[in-house]
Amino acid sequence: MHLPNVQLHEANTLEDAADLMDRFGPHAEFLAGGTDLLVDLKTSRSAADHLISIAGIDQARGISQGASGLTIGSLVTIAELNEADLHGPWAAIQDATCVMAAPAIRNMATAGGNLASAVPCADLPPILMALGASVDLWSPSGVRTIPVADFFTGPRSTVREHNEVLLSINVPKSGPRSGAAYVRFALREGNAIAVAAAAAFVQLNDSGQIDNAAVAIGAVAPTPLLVRDAAKLLAGESPSEDLWAEAAEATMKAAEPISDIRASAEFRRELTGVLTARALRLATERVEDATS
Ligand SMILES: Cc1cc2nc3c(=O)[nH]c(=O)nc-3n(C[C@H](O)[C@H](O)[C@H](O)COP(=O)(O)OP(=O)(O)OC[C@H]3O[C@@H](n4cnc5c(N)ncnc54)[C@H](O)[C@@H]3O)c2cc1C
Structure with missing residues (x-):
């Protein structure tokens, strides 16, 4: 080659x-x-x-965390993101960065490139969707802000116009008692892309019920996907294994997996359910950890 x-x-x-x-x-x-x-x-x-x-564009560098949220410059490398001191549910972004590729690639690969290339199995999109993130797209006519959940239009295709630079990724601040997680299955630990992946965000109220939730899946549809039906059935309920199983059913239904050299479509659909339940369980444990 x-x-x-x-x-x-x-x-x-x-x-x-x-x-x-x-x-x-x-x-x-x-x-x-x-x-x-x-x-x-x-x-x-x-x-x-x-x-x-675009590596010399300083405006697209740096990570900042504040009251208004987390901003990740598009040129921030996966290694930099993995080493950042991220607070609260934002730390779940590192569930993705720590499993991506291998250190040599992580030192070069950027967060913006991971979104802009729009590969269905990319690791950042599901957790960014679950956290309600958006991207800023810059062109000479101004900046457009697009939710990550609306950014992808198909495999390797997005709403980004050819002359737009993806400038930054913005993750809103979540309320108290929230947690998030990203889990994936790959055929080996290093330098392997996801066969299936799921991300979850949950926010609990004072009675321990779910006020707000989001679930997103990766590698099992033409684009990473925010599964709104799963969020709907979680809202207002108490965390339980039965509830995770219902949400898992919803993501398995939303998935449109393909068969390839890594796995069959049937196995990917099954994994979608298992990983959804696992991500929700972990996100909820993290709320409890943060409040105990
Ligand atoms: C061996 C190997 C293993 C890998 N493993 C994984 C993995 O486990 N998980 C995973 O998710 N990915 C993996 N990848 C894919 C890749 O490393 C990531 O998608 C990476 O984040 C891409 O970023 P980049 O900066 O290298 O993008 P580039 O290759 O520079 O660009 C990719 C595309 O995005 C466009 N683009 C990039 N940045 C911008 C911007 N700011 N504005 C507008 N357009 C832009 C480019 O024009 C191009 O079309 C792997 C790659 C390799 C080679």
Whole structure:
């Protein structure tokens, strides 16, 4: 596998990136860490002949946590995110970053690239969906904010316009007594992509009932998926194994898994249920841990 001839351009500002994209149009792609794009070029999945490196855009760097929420610059690497001191339910993002790829890839791969490449088995989207995150998309005409749950339109396809830079990922602050978790199944521990994955968020009220919940699944449908039916049946109920089983039924119903070299569609659907229950159980234990 050889890298085809490509011209590399470096953008140090968002405006530079937009100008270069204007100039090279449909033949150009933004380049962040390159861990997806360079593989796509080598395998002819991408036909780009101009790469616009956005690695020098400082506005897309850094992690900040405050009263308004958590902001993750799109160029934050998976390794940086994994090492950040994330508070409360946000720490569940590290359930995903600690299992992704291997350290060498995590040092290059970016959070923005993990969303923008829109691979159905990507690890960040399900937990970001469960946490109610959105992305800011920058273009010369302004910034659009899109919930991560509405970002994906199909395998390797999103609502992002070709000239829009994914600038940041914004995760809202959750109320007290909340917990979150992401769990996945892969064929081995290191350098393996998810066969199926589930993420859960729960917020309990003072009586221990679920005020608010969200469940998202990955690797079992054409896009990562927020399962709204599961959230509906959890709201107002008390946590129990029976309730997790009902939510698991809802995610198994929503899943549209495929069979491939890693697993059959039947096995993936079964895993979806098991992982949903596991994520909900862990998210709820984390609420209890945080309040005990
Ligand atoms: C060996 C290996 C193992 C892997 N394992 C995993 C795994 O376990 N889990 C997982 O989720 N992923 C895995 N990946 C995939 C990959 O590492 C991640 O998806 C990574 O986060 C992509 O980020 P990047 O910065 O490298 O993106 P790039 O390759 O630079 O870009 C990917 C795509 O997104 C676009 N893009 C990137 N950033 C932006 C932006 N800010 N604005 C607009 N468009 C943008 C690019 O134009 C390109 O189309 C693996 C990859 C490899 C090679």
